[in-house]
Amino acid sequence: MASHAITIGDFTIKPGEHRTIELPLAAMVTHNDVEMTVHVVCGKKPGPVLFVAAAIHGDELNGVEVIRRLLQQKQLNRLNGTLIAIPIVNVYGFLNNSRYLPDGRDLNRSFPGSSKGSLAARIAHTFLNEIVRKSTHGIDLHTGARHRANLPQLRADLSNEEVQRMAGAFDVPVIIDSKIRDGSLREMCDEAGIPVLLYEAGEALRFDELSIRAGVRGIINVMREINMLPHKRHRLHNKKPLISRNTTWLRAPHSGVLRALVPLGAHVKTGDVLGIIADPLGTSEYRVTAEEEGIVIGRTYMPLVHEGEALFHLAHYEAKSEKVYSQLEAFQERYEPELNPDAPFDPHNAPIL
Numbered sequence: 001m002a003s004h005a006i007t008i009g010d011f012t013i014k015p016g017e018h019r020t021i022e023l024p025l026a027a028m029v030t031h032n033d034v035e036m037t038v039h040v041v042c043g044k045k046p047g048p049v050l051f052v053a054a055a056i057h058g059d060e061l062n063g064v065e066v067i068r069r070l071l072q073q074k075q076l077n078r079l080n081g082t083l084i085a086i087p088i089v090n091v092y093g094f095l096n097n098s099r100y101l102p103d104g105r106d107l108n109r110s111f112p113g114s115s116k117g118s119l120a121a122r123i124a125h126t127f128l129n130e131i132v133r134k135s136t137h138g139i140d141l142h143t144g145a146r147h148r149a150n151l152p153q154l155r156a157d158l159s160n161e162e163v164q165r166m167a168g169a170f171d172v173p174v175i176i177d178s179k180i181r182d183g184s185l186r187e188m189c190d191e192a193g194i195p196v197l198l199y200e201a202g203e204a205l206r207f208d209e210l211s212i213r214a215g216v217r218g219i220i221n222v223m224r225e226i227n228m229l230p231h232k233r234h235r236l237h238n239k240k241p242l243i244s245r246n247t248t249w250l251r252a253p254h255s256g257v258l259r260a261l262v263p264l265g266a267h268v269k270t271g272d273v274l275g276i277i278a279d280p281l282g283t284s285e286y287r288v289t290a291e292e293e294g295i296v297i298g299r300t301y302m303p304l305v306h307e308g309e310a311l312f313h314l315a316h317y318e319a320k321s322e323k324v325y326s327q328l329e330a331f332q333e334r335y336e337p338e339l340n341p342d343a344p345f346d347p348h349n350a351p352i353l
């Protein structure tokens with residue numbers, strides 16, 4: 001057997017093979033079998049083993065489409081190393097349009113799990129042993145929650161040099177140097193010494209074309225950086241990434257009906273009004289104001305809010321705000337879905353609007 005063949009479950013994938021395998025999970029209550037579909041692309045030459053996972057939260061869909069597009073890349077024929085793509089980790093949540101498992105557990109708080117535990121513990125255990133422990137690098141794809149959208153951003157532990165290198169290559173204007181949450185996949189990767197990026201973009205149960213495009217491109221950029229794919233002769237966007245070490249949430253000062261006044265990506269200054277909360281008759285109004293300059297990297301789209309609810313997520317930077325904002329604008333222009341009536345229609349790659 002060639003040195004870099006990889007065995008997942010009962011299957012061994014040899015150099016030069018592309019294979020879809022099914023990892024068995026606990027059956028549904030109907031007795032129907034449930035499997036986690038894993039696509040493995042084993043390159044002809046050895047190299048890193050990268051897992052790309054989506055829908056660990058079952059209602060987070062952008063990553064599923066990111067993986068579909070990634071697997072269509074012809075350049076995967078020239079892959080060094082192995083790509084392990086898992087479009088739907090939380091199969092049960094996905095079937096129910098739910099973030100959670102049927103028992104209400106959050107898979108991303110259930111690692112390392114166990115083979116004899118609850119449904120969440122078992123999936124976590126399978127994923128950890130069959131995927132994570134066989135990888136050298138990882139990318140975990142997420143979105144905001146329901147009615148909440150995130151500007152494309154990375155969460156990463158930048159104290160790890162390899163993570164820093166991957167994050168820099170990915171090409172998003174917002175990188176948050178963030179601590180690792182208990183029981184998360186990211187924590188497990190950290191313990192196993194596997195550098196991992198968490199990509200957060202868009203909203204649950206929605207497709208967002210810009211988030212999807214930036215995700216596909218970001219993964220390819222990382223694969224080039226770690227020498228899984230050939231480098232482009234010219235690097236188009238090799239600006240130093242901007243890192244935010246401090247983000248804050250603006251919360252509702254009062255319950256009521258919110259009129260949000262700023263889009264995702266807006267640059268707000270101290271004292272700017274981001275939204276107004278009123279009672280339904282409009283007799284009393286409360287302003288939501290920025291206490292500090294920043295970029296809006298997350299916001300609610302639900303106009304009905306309760307006192308204390310998180311409304312706007314702001315990232316703060318040490319770098320000059322003009323620099324941050326110009327990078328952000330360039331990013332948005334780069335990935336904005338164009339409406340070009342003359343472009344030939346390609347149903348596999350047509351922008352989702």
Ligand SMILES: [Zn+2]
Pocket residue numbers: 056057060141142143
């Ligand atoms: Zn998530």
